[in-house]
């Protein structure tokens with residue numbers, strides 16, 4: 001592991017200033033992604049700017065019904081918050097399906113949004129990888145591309161899936177990410193924050209230089225809707241998703257009035273299945289309709305040598321989560 005300097009910031013302004021003074025700075029929160037990658041020398045920050053004393057550690061219901069979450073709120077506190085358990089079940093379930101209790105106690109909201117991919121070629125620090133070493137190639141495309149590789153949103157330069165469970169739930173709910181940087185504050189729609197790899201897989205998110213996340217604000221809950229997160233994985237705990245489905249559905253008289261469907265483990269970003277949602281609205285709740293929309297969600301999927309099973313698995317995740325939430 002290389003030497004680096006460490007600075008604890010006591011305000012967002014101080015954090016941004018400290019970050020902007022060194023080219024190779026990185027913000028650090030819980031450290032559960034960053035320190036692993038620094039030890040592997042995949043991330044090589046010259047300076048760590050600790051944001052945990054900058055505030056932003058509260059969850060607040062706004063007058064318009066939205067829920068504002070400070071970047072430093074831990075995954076545990078968010079998962080067990082009364083409002084989240086009651087009105088955003090999909091988020092609580094997604095958080096509690098991730099990592100382990102001790103990691104969730106340290107991991108923060110902003111850190112989870114910004115977590116890096118779990119591709120073994122990215123993390124081994126040796127294999128060609130366009131994310132780590134732009135232009136070097138993607139070892140996963142012709143390599144072992146099973147568990148953490150995507151079938152939606154891939155490109156010829158990168159095929160790794162986005163690893164977060166929390167972000168899948170937020171993509172389903174709808175949210176805004178507030179950021180602050182040298183040029184002031186701005187807001188980014190959650191669905192625009194994570195980027196598909198395209199021709200620039202090393203560019204993973206919409207943050208500009210030195211910008212820091214301060215909040216994630218969830219859209220107001222859909223009245224009368226129920227929600228659920230289903231995560232399918234190789235073992236029942238402490239494992240990333242092979243495929244997951246976060247759904248929010250409002251039903252009236254046996255007919256779907258509103259639907260949100262987001263997918264994890266199968267997309268290069270937290271994946272919102274808009275076409276499947278649109279097809280579900282107005283339909284009676286029955287298995288055949290769920291199967292139909294699940295197929296639609298994967299109509300543009302591209303499988304690789306070892307991950308073709310993710311297409312039927314992802315479809316099953318949608319069918320099962322819709323069945324559960326409408327039961």
Ligand SMILES: Cc1cc2nc3c(=O)[nH]c(=O)nc-3n(C[C@H](O)[C@H](O)[C@H](O)COP(=O)(O)OP(=O)(O)OC[C@H]3O[C@@H](n4cnc5c(N)ncnc54)[C@H](O)[C@@H]3O)c2cc1C
Pocket residue numbers: 026027028029030031032033034035036051071075097098099100103106107108109110111112113114115116163164165166211212213214238239240241
């Ligand atoms: C063994 C293991 C298993 C895991 N399993 C799962 C799982 O099943 N599901 C899942 O979803 N996740 C899983 N994770 C990932 C875990 O959720 C993330 O490591 C965690 O959420 C990151 O949060 P953190 O606060 O520790 O971030 P850090 O490690 O501190 O930072 C992560 C990244 O975010 C940046 N960052 C942090 N805060 C800010 C900010 N305010 N503004 C801008 N940038 C910021 C950092 O610079 C860094 O690039 C697992 C992790 C481990 C180690």
